[in-house]
Amino acid sequence: MLNxxxxxxxxxxxxxxxxxxxxxxxxxxxxxxxGHLYNGFNLLTAEFNAKEDIVCYYGNRGSTQPIRLKSGIYGLSNSLLETPWRKLDHGKCLFTSVVEQQLSGDRLVQDLITVLNNQELTTDPAIQRQGQGFDKGILPALSSVCVRTPHYGTRTNTVVLIDTAGAVTFVERTMLNCDTSQWSNQSFQFQLQA
Incomplete structure (x- = not known):
């Protein structure tokens, strides 16, 4: 429950x-x-530099200590990092298949947004357990990477790309007026400071 x-x-x-x-x-x-003073959250922090990129994670509903992440592909959904949900594993597989194509620019961004909007349903008892208290009619929708229900779901997609030279592409797609046919798109490009 929210405090x-x-x-x-x-x-x-x-x-x-x-x-x-x-x-x-x-x-x-x-x-x-x-962390106990806040409602549930997950936070990723990062430092990008020539010697070594550092990415760290802390979720205040999990371990009491933050962790440094090793190089790799991780998944984060409406729970803690790497919660073994089928939708998370499915999303990681979709993401990996896009990244392995070594695309760049607009094509890479569009393919990643497609992954973020994947609505394939999975049957997952773990989501059924977490969804106790939810309307049983929306539980199947919670099993997809992108959740779409009348009153709850994915409203924003964000893709952040950082190349080896520190050039950043930040693209955000936001639903307008709770209408899945109306979206606002924003894109920013900038250089990380050393």
């Missing part, structure tokens, strides 16, 4: 970007000491 008196999660990302005295792992370590 209406919990601290707001909205500043977690901004605080990380502003507080540059802490590296990504140290920021999450500090945050983990007060």
């Amino acid at each position: 209406p008196d919990a601290k707001g999660r909205g500043f977690l990302v901004a605080n990380y970007l502003i507080d540059r005295d802490l590296d990504s792992f140290s920021y999450l370590k500090k945050l983990s000491t007060e």
Whole structure:
């Protein structure tokens, strides 16, 4: 259940970007000491540099400590990192097949957005268990990578690409007026600072 008196999660990302005295792992370590004060969240932090890229993860409903992620492909859905749901595994397979094609530019972005909008249903007892309390009619829809129900579901897709030279492509697709036929698209390109 959501705690209406919990601290707001909205500043977690901004605080990380502003507080540059802490590296990504140290920021999450500090945050983990007060994670219980927030409603559930997952947070990924990253540092990109010439020697080694560092990506860290903390979910306040899982381990009490953040982790440094090793190189690889991970999945994150409406639970903790790598929760073994069939829809998560399916999404990772779709993602891997796109990445293995070594596409670039608009084609890569479009194929990744297609993955994010995949509505193939899977039968997953784990989602059935987590969905206790939900209307039984929407439980099958929760088993797809992209959830579409009248009052709950995926509203935004974001693709962030960072190349080896630090060039970033950020593309976001947002549903308008809860209407799956209306979308706003925004795209930004910029260079990471050293």
